[in-house]
Amino acid sequence: MIFIAVYGSVFLMISDSSTLPDDPSELKKIIVALELKNQKKQDALQQQIDILHEELRLVYAKFFGPKSEVFRGKSPQLPLFDMPEPDDIEKESEEHVEIPAHSRKKKGRRPLPEELPRIEVVHDIADEEKTCQCGSHLVRIGEEVCEKLDIIPAIIRVIKHIRPKYSCRSCEGIEDDGATVKIAPVPRQIIPKGIASGGLLAHILCAKFEDALPFYRQEKQFTRLGVDLNRATMCSWAMKAARQCSPLLELLKKDLLSGPLINADETTVQVLAEPGRSPTTKSYMWVYRGGVSSSPVLLYEYHPSRSGDVAAAMLKNYSGAVQTDGYKGYNFLDTQDEVVHLGCWAHARRKFVEADRARPKKAKPGSTTIALRFIRNLYKVEKDANRNGLVKKELVEYRKTHAVPILRDFKKWLAKRSLNTTPQSLLGKAISYCLRQWERLEAYIEVGDATPDNNLAENAIRPFVVGR
Known part of the structure; x- marks a missing residue:
């Protein structure tokens, strides 16, 4: 027989009534425990639903939102001490912020560089128009000048190497080992017996690896210029040129490690x-x-x-x-x-940016806004130092004075916020990343040659990614 016991919102299906305690207080404890268990399950399910919604909003933001990671918070700077909680941000944003005066660049076209060669083209009136109605000859009183930027397309040419041969007329017809023909040695080439000059190889490799122009597109360009040069040939030249440049590669590696x-x-x-x-x-x-x-x-x-x-x-x-x-x-x-x-603060910031983009549209500014403002203040310190021309030891001392307090407060805030943040959420992952990487993230303070992020390497690899 199956018994159904009802207590509040808890339904118990019991196959054997003998398993239930006779004491009502003990039965109440069982029901309360079951309520807590069910509540925990519901909270876990709701947490998973919230995380999935957050990830879905992030996917939509990546596809349809702006790609820039520029922070667009309302308040330009947070105080170094007593950082506000998320509930206080709305009140803070209502405060008036004074914007210092600044100078603007004059709009208009920039002048063309003076070092460029110039060809003067004079547009004059006809000689018969240089006589006035009164019969007097017109006198030149000035001129109007406008400059147009011009370019000469690439010129394909053939360098013809000529090596004259020399022999002795007196020794002609005489069978003697001393009778010789003299000729200049073959000039050294990057690709022996190939038709490509050093200039052509430099042009092809620069277009490929610096300008992200694949060989098949260069093939079309050469066709327009009247030269049949297929992509397979250019690929072969690139590999041969790379082998010839191996000694230079070792020198560059030595310089890199120094x-x-x-x-x-x-x-x-x-x-x-x-x-x-x-x-x-x-x-x-x-x-x-x-x-x-x-x-x-x-x-x-x-x-x-x-x-x-x-x-x-x-x-x-x-x-x-x-x-x-x-x-x-x-x-x-x-x-x-x-x-x-x-470490790299750009990667740390990117995780908070993703968490911020995944927030509901109508949600108030929260923890992601505070974290991004902390990081923004770190970059403001670098910007001020660069504006003042600080380098090496001066930059290190400036960071210790202005950036270290921000880092100290940021770490305290991260540690406190991590206690009540779901680790699987985007914000939780961002906080965990910062705390795990903290020693690396704050190490740039002592290195005057470094910046807070690894963007120099990412920018260096971008041309390769564009042409990948």
């Missing part, structure tokens, strides 16, 4: 016909930026793997600072005594 700071990053690349690998398998292009800050070295290294061993082999015996994102393949840097591992 600098005080290296920015590292990696991106995916798909190779269609790589021996022993499927065309759909991901490979990676690693980029390293470092050396002398006035003329930094950009070094690209292809590898089929994203393993941290790739970066470890490149940075072997390096001493200095290395700035990366939060990818775990760079964790080996934390164990090297002579390396200072720096």
Whole structure:
């Protein structure tokens, strides 16, 4: 027999009434425990629903919203101490903010550079029009000048190498080993016996790797110029030129490892016909930026793997600072005594931006707004330092005075906010990322050559990504 016990909103289906206690107070405890259990299940389900809604809003924001990560908060700056809670932001935003006076650039067309060559074209009136109605000759009193920017399209030419031969007339017809023909040696070329000059190779490789112009598009350009140069030939030339430049590559690597700071990053690349690998398998292009800050070295290294061993082999015996994102393949840097591992505030900010975009449209500003303002204040410190021309030691001291208090308050706020934030939510993931990466994120304070983020490496790899 099945008994149904009802208490409040809890329904108990009991197959054996003997399992129920006789004491009503004990029965009430069981029902209360079941209510708590059901409530926990409902809360867990609602939490999952909220997370799914949040992720769905983020997907919509990525597809249909603005791609820029520029923070558009109302208040320009938060105080360094006693940071407000989310409920206080609405009140704070109503306060009046004084905007300092600023100068504007004059609108209009910029003058053309003076160093460009100029060709003067005079547009004069006919000689018969230079006589006045009264019969007097007109006198030139001035002129009106306007400049137009012109360009000469690429010129394809053939360099004809001529090597004269010389022989002795007196020795002609005499069978003697001394009778010789002299000729100048063949000039050294990057690709021996090839038709490509150094200038043509530089043009093709620069268009491919700097301007993201694939070989098949260059093939069409050469066709318009009247030259039949197919993409397979250009690809072969690129590989041969790369082998010839290997000594230069070693010199660049040496210069890279001599600098005080290296920015590292990696991106995916798909190779269609790589021996022993499927065309759909991901490979990676690693980029390293470092050396002398006035003329930094950009070094690209292809590898089929994203393993941290790739970066470890490149940075072997390096001493200095290395700035990366939060990818775990760079964790080996934390164990090297002579390396200072720096994090990237741009990646930390991006996670808060995603959490902010996933908020409901009508939701009030909350924790994401506070976090983004903290990060914005850090960048304001850098902007002020750059405006004052601070470098090296001066920049470090300025950061210790102005950025360290912001970092200290931000960390306290993150630790406090993490106690009542769902770890699986976008905000929870952003807070967890910052706290896990905190030692790396604040390490830039002591490195005068570094910026708060790893954008130098990301900007360096962008041309490759565009032409990928």
